[in-house]
Amino acid sequence: MRNTWVWLSPAIVVSWALILIALERRFAYDPRQRLFREGLWVDFLGYTLAQSYALGLAITWIITSMDAYTGWSKRGLISGWPVWLQFTFFLVTHDLYIYLFHRLQHHNRWLWRIHEAHHSTKDVDWLSGSRSHSLEILINQTIEFAPIALLGAAPEVAALKVTVDAIWGMYIHSNVNVRPGWWSYVFVGPELHRWHHAIEITQGGLNFGTKLAIWDTLFKTRRVPPVKPRGYGLSDVDFPNGYLSQHLFAFRRFAHPNATANTPAEVALPRAST
Numbered sequence: 001m002r003n004t005w006v007w008l009s010p011a012i013v014v015s016w017a018l019i020l021i022a023l024e025r026r027f028a029y030d031p032r033q034r035l036f037r038e039g040l041w042v043d044f045l046g047y048t049l050a051q052s053y054a055l056g057l058a059i060t061w062i063i064t065s066m067d068a069y070t071g072w073s074k075r076g077l078i079s080g081w082p083v084w085l086q087f088t089f090f091l092v093t094h095d096l097y098i099y100l101f102h103r104l105q106h107h108n109r110w111l112w113r114i115h116e117a118h119h120s121t122k123d124v125d126w127l128s129g130s131r132s133h134s135l136e137i138l139i140n141q142t143i144e145f146a147p148i149a150l151l152g153a154a155p156e157v158a159a160l161k162v163t164v165d166a167i168w169g170m171y172i173h174s175n176v177n178v179r180p181g182w183w184s185y186v187f188v189g190p191e192l193h194r195w196h197h198a199i200e201i202t203q204g205g206l207n208f209g210t211k212l213a214i215w216d217t218l219f220k221t222r223r224v225p226p227v228k229p230r231g232y233g234l235s236d237v238d239f240p241n242g243y244l245s246q247h248l249f250a251f252r253r254f255a256h257p258n259a260t261a262n263t264p265a266e267v268a269l270p271r272a273s274t
Contacts, residue, residue, distance in 0.1 A: 006161035007128045009166075020126040020174045023199040027189060029177040030124075030228065034186045037123040039131070039241065046243030048130040055137050063146045076152035086153045087160050091177050094161075099215040101140070113250040114222045120246065124197045129173035133250055168211050184224070191224065198229035216240070252255075 021035065067073050078086055105115040112135040121128040148158050172193040180189050188209045196207040206223040211217045216222035235241075240249050 005156060005163075008236075009163045011164055013166045013170075017170060020170055020176065022089065022198060024175045027177045028209050029175050029194065031122045033125060033161055033175050038124065039121055039123075040127065041251060042074065042241065043121070043131050044245050048127065051137070051243075052130075055134060055141065057126055059138065059141050059145060062142055063149050066146060070150065072150040073152050079152040079154070082154060083154050086157045089178045090144075090148055090153070090157065090161060091164070093120075093147075095212045096215060097143065098140065098210050099212075099219075102210070103221065106205060106208070107256065116234065116237075116239070116250065117246050118199060120234050121197075122231065122237040124169045124173050124175065124218045129169040131246075133247060135250075137185040147172055162217055164211075172180050172210065185213055185217050185222075188212065188216075192216075192222070194229060194232070195223060195225065197232045199233055200229060220260050 022217075024033075078089070081089070105111040105180065114136045116135045116199055118129075118131055120138070121131055144161070145158060148161065152267060168188075172188050172190055174190050176190050177208070178189050180191075181189070183189075184192055191211075192213060193209050196199070206221055207213075207216055208221055234261075240246055
């Protein structure tokens with residue numbers, strides 16, 4: 001099964017990417033966006049390929065070292081669970097963590113600095129979700145995959161999780177005009193997440209969920225205005241274009257040592273469902 005996922009996961013991800021590209025051309029949410037938009041190659045070569053490969057090695061080393069020190073995986077605490085239950089358990093618990101950490105990033109000026117890159121893209125499409133600072137990915141994916149390994153989950157659980165992360169991440173950032181109706185209260189889709197990236201919401205003070213929308217519904221951070229966003233990206237900084245410069249930009253000085261800059265601004269939006 002492990003050898004199967006070596007080729008099956010990339011095949012699923014690439015196929016899904018091609019489907020989304022076609023859907024973006026045919027059913028665009030924002031017709032102004034171009035396929036070869038600004039920053040596409042930085043996102044693809046720098047973030048999707050080079051960074052993902054390097055961080056994959058680093059995170060694997062961290063988790064292997066943790067397991068060598070603790071020996072927890074040998075206890076097989078959840079090894080007896082069915083694979084579907086293992087996968088569901090990690091999907092739901094990690095999604096709740098991501099919601100809480102994501103929300104904190106938008107309210108803490110230090111954490112915002114490593115999340116800022118993700119909001120810097122001026123076009124939100126199938127690939128823009130890959131633009132995330134390496135420190136943010138290192139934190140989140142170590143927290144995501146360490147429990148899977150240390151609790152003794154089946155090998156295919158990690159492979160399934162990687163695949164679902166990739167296809168869902170591409171989906172919620174895609175420029176596809178999806179109208180899911182009441183399903184949007186359960187699962188995050190493009191419209192919900194595009195408002196998270198909207199330029200009107202300076203650092204994105206709403207719709208923090210990434211897979212399950214139930215957290216936004218439960219904690220009352222869900223908003224779907226009846227209009228489309230004016231645009232996407234950052235309105236308060238001149239964000240650099242290169243992969244390395246975008247990383248280094250996170251370590252610039254704060255303008256005022258005692259300021260609470262880079263926290264979500266209160267903005268007036270048209271009334272709509274919550």
